[in-house]
Amino acid sequence: MGTAIKADAVAPWHRRRVRIYDREAPLGYLLLVPTLLILGIFLLYPFLFGIWLSITDSELGNLGNFIGLGNYRFEWRNTDGVFYTAVANTFLYTGVTTVFKLALGLVMALLLNQAFPFRRFVRAALLLPYIIPTVLSYEAWRWMFDPTFSVINWLLVNTHLVAYPGPNWLGVPANAMAALMIVNVWRGTPFYAIAFLAGIQVIPLDLYEAARVDGATRWQQFTNITLPMLRPVLLVVLLLSTILTFADFQGPFVLTNGAPYNSTQLLSIWAYQWGIPGGAIGLGAAISLVLFPLLTLVVAGVLFMLRRPE
Amino acid sequence: MASVTYEHVTKKFSADTTAVDDLSLSIKDTEFMVLVGPSGCGKSTALRMLAGLEDITAGQIKIDDQVVNEMPPRDRDVAMVFQSYALYPHMTVFDNMAFGLKMRGSSRTEMDSRVKEAARILRLDQLLARKPRQLSGGQRQRVALGRAIVRQPRAFLLDEPLSNLDAMLRVQTRIELQKMHQRLGTTFIYVTHDQVEAMTMGDRIAVMKDGVLQQVAPPREIYDEPVNMYVAGFIGSPRMNFLPVTITDHQAKASGLELKLPKAPGVARGILGIRPEHFLPNVSADDAVIDLKVEVLEVLGADQYLYGKVGSDELIARVDPQLKVSVDDHVRLGINMRRLHLFDPETEQAVF
Numbered sequence: 001m002g003t004a005i006k007a008d009a010v011a012p013w014h015r016r017r018v019r020i021y022d023r024e025a026p027l028g029y030l031l032l033v034p035t036l037l038i039l040g041i042f043l044l045y046p047f048l049f050g051i052w053l054s055i056t057d058s059e060l061g062n063l064g065n066f067i068g069l070g071n072y073r074f075e076w077r078n079t080d081g082v083f084y085t086a087v088a089n090t091f092l093y094t095g096v097t098t099v100f101k102l103a104l105g106l107v108m109a110l111l112l113n114q115a116f117p118f119r120r121f122v123r124a125a126l127l128l129p130y131i132i133p134t135v136l137s138y139e140a141w142r143w144m145f146d147p148t149f150s151v152i153n154w155l156l157v158n159t160h161l162v163a164y165p166g167p168n169w170l171g172v173p174a175n176a177m178a179a180l181m182i183v184n185v186w187r188g189t190p191f192y193a194i195a196f197l198a199g200i201q202v203i204p205l206d207l208y209e210a211a212r213v214d215g216a217t218r219w220q221q222f223t224n225i226t227l228p229m230l231r232p233v234l235l236v237v238l239l240l241s242t243i244l245t246f247a248d249f250q251g252p253f254v255l256t257n258g259a260p261y262n263s264t265q266l267l268s269i270w271a272y273q274w275g276i277p278g279g280a281i282g283l284g285a286a287i288s289l290v291l292f293p294l295l296t297l298v299v300a301g302v303l304f305m306l307r308r309p310e
Numbered sequence: 311m312a313s314v315t316y317e318h319v320t321k322k323f324s325a326d327t328t329a330v331d332d333l334s335l336s337i338k339d340t341e342f343m344v345l346v347g348p349s350g351c352g353k354s355t356a357l358r359m360l361a362g363l364e365d366i367t368a369g370q371i372k373i374d375d376q377v378v379n380e381m382p383p384r385d386r387d388v389a390m391v392f393q394s395y396a397l398y399p400h401m402t403v404f405d406n407m408a409f410g411l412k413m414r415g416s417s418r419t420e421m422d423s424r425v426k427e428a429a430r431i432l433r434l435d436q437l438l439a440r441k442p443r444q445l446s447g448g449q450r451q452r453v454a455l456g457r458a459i460v461r462q463p464r465a466f467l468l469d470e471p472l473s474n475l476d477a478m479l480r481v482q483t484r485i486e487l488q489k490m491h492q493r494l495g496t497t498f499i500y501v502t503h504d505q506v507e508a509m510t511m512g513d514r515i516a517v518m519k520d521g522v523l524q525q526v527a528p529p530r531e532i533y534d535e536p537v538n539m540y541v542a543g544f545i546g547s548p549r550m551n552f553l554p555v556t557i558t559d560h561q562a563k564a565s566g567l568e569l570k571l572p573k574a575p576g577v578a579r580g581i582l583g584i585r586p587e588h589f590l591p592n593v594s595a596d597d598a599v600i601d602l603k604v605e606v607l608e609v610l611g612a613d614q615y616l617y618g619k620v621g622s623d624e625l626i627a628r629v630d631p632q633l634k635v636s637v638d639d640h641v642r643l644g645i646n647m648r649r650l651h652l653f654d655p656e657t658e659q660a661v662f
């Protein structure tokens with residue numbers, strides 16, 4: 001009532017502007033414009049451009065012509081073998097690292113939630129893998145995995161866990177994949193741990209007290225209270241992490257770049273190799289876009305597994 | 311069913327916070343014991359030590375004849391109802407109530423029958439499939455009670471279970487709790503800051519202040535014979551009037567009042583305690599009489615409270631609501647000498 005009277009009182013030239021502010025729907029869209037603009041420029045445009053590239057024979061420095069779905073026929077370029085390896089590796093890499101990050105992150109969060117001296121300091125230190133610039137840390141890992149100068153092997157040999165000279169980490173297919181996973185787990189676990197820690201800390205303590213009086217052991221408290229109460233956090237962390245790991249590039253690129261013999265080839269690396277050094281930007285775009293439906297499937301799977309139990 | 315004994319129990323959270331100080335209290339089997347006192351006096355801490363949720367700094371707690379100081383909560387076989395209810399938000403009402411049985415490995419059929427039985431008593435039958443967030447405050451409270459009942463524990467510990475309910479529901483639930491106590495025949499230990507709850511529910515009441523137990527007695531005795539000024543002031547509403555007096559032999563003299571004490575206290579100064587409800591409207595020749603100058607009056611239907619001054623002392627009197635009084639009136643009231651209390655001003659202990 002009050003605003004209507006005021007609107008009538010203002011000068012006519014002023015009235016139209018007041019009306020826009022008063023009506024919610026147009027004002028809402030108006031306020032969305034900046035966000036939509038930014039999203040459009042930085043997300044939608046590259047995405048659509050990528051789709052366009054993938055259906056052309058573009059090369060670096062030369063926008064090509066429409067060729068339909070040709071780039072997606074990987075067998076045409078006799079790359080279909082590598083394609084399937086890369087897909088399988090991407091799934092393996094994401095699956096294995098996610099399981100480890102999840103488990104280790106949870107254990108870490110539970111430990112960090114206990115009272116111990118220098119707790120704040122340790123909590124902060126835990127984030128180090130996440131803070132160090134990846135170029136530095138991945139180079140350091142490459143050095144640690146070096147066949148001649150490997151610190152890891154030096155330790156393993158000197159503690160008599162393995163015979164001299166120790167495993168060739170990055171030169172043997174299975175070892176190389178394991179090395180990539182170790183580094184990814186090392187870098188990704190703090191994210192899980194911190195998220196889980198935050199999730200654990202908002203669980204009301206009286207739930208645990210009630211459970212203790214009700215006769216629950218520590219393990220039963222964990223499975224009946226902590227885990228189910230963490231479900232929302234778990235969902236978000238798992239989704240984010242799956243997406244990021246599925247498209248992970250930096251670690252695998254620095255450490256192996258697909259070697260040896262494409263045994264650590266991932267879709268992201270392979271797309272880069274064709275698109276940038278190989279110059280076939282259209283094919284590279286096609287390979288990266290293959291990630292998209294696969295990732296959608298994986299995300300749907302995660303959402304299904306963590307659906308609300310009713 | 312069990313008796314509970316606190317023997318010189320002390321709880322310090324740090325060097326300078328003593329939450330419970332040398333508490334000795336024995337609670338009989340099937341008794342309804344109420345721990346009452348203002349917020350922060352250590353009631354919850356006393357209860358939580360019994361449940362095993364807090365360590366005991368000194369002394370011991372026994373359930374029946376067994377010292378439970380080091381016993382983990384799960385082995386104590388007591389059930390607790392929390393002020394917050396502490397319902398498991400991700401579980402249905404049924405699962406909340408069955409939780410204790412499940413943890414102890416009861417069979418599915420036993421869980422089913424016991425939960426159904428408790429749900430029937432608490433009128434939760436229709437709500438068993440709901441989650442706590444889909445319940446009203448009163449329903450949640452009943453689920454919390456149900457979770458305790460289902461376990462058939464040796465003792466029920468209740469920490470301010472009614473304080474989150476509205477006034478009407480609180481009275482209703484109070485009565486239901488008493489019925490439940492009679493039906494179950496189990497020891498109840500009930501913590502509250504509300505003296506009305508304490509008076510109405512307790513077989514006996516333990517009044518606490520600053521971690522120290524003041525008095526343990528049945529409600530009537532606490533009301534009639536408080537051991538000190540603190541208990542006298544805490545129990546009863548409105549609060550007991552306290553008037554400083556000087557005493558010579560049998561005669562006590564306050565600023566606006568002089569009366570003959572029933573017996574000579576043998577002290578020179580004292581504090582008279584008169585409950586607002588212990589004034590008499592009809593003054594006879596040999597009663598002690600006060601002349602109350604009314605400053606504020608409150609008519610509450612069944613009662614009328616007069617707030618005013620006798621000499622320079624503040625005083626509250628409860629009188630018949632039919633009595634026509636207005637502000638600035640002087641009202642003559644007799645004092646019921648048999649209900650008179652006298653306290654030592656130094657120790658605050660009751661002289662009589």
Ligand SMILES: Nc1ncnc2c1ncn2[C@@H]1O[C@H](COP(=O)(O)OP(=O)(O)O)[C@@H](O)[C@H]1O
Pocket residue numbers: 323327328329347348349350351352353354355356
């Ligand atoms: N976990 C704790 N750490 C430190 N002090 C506490 C803790 N719990 C309670 N206290 C202190 O102990 C005293 C008694 O608390 P509590 O038993 O909760 O009182 P009540 O239940 O009577 O309100 C208070 O002074 C409170 O601040």
Ligand SMILES: [Mg+2]
Pocket residue numbers: 350353354355469
């Ligand atoms: Mg309390």
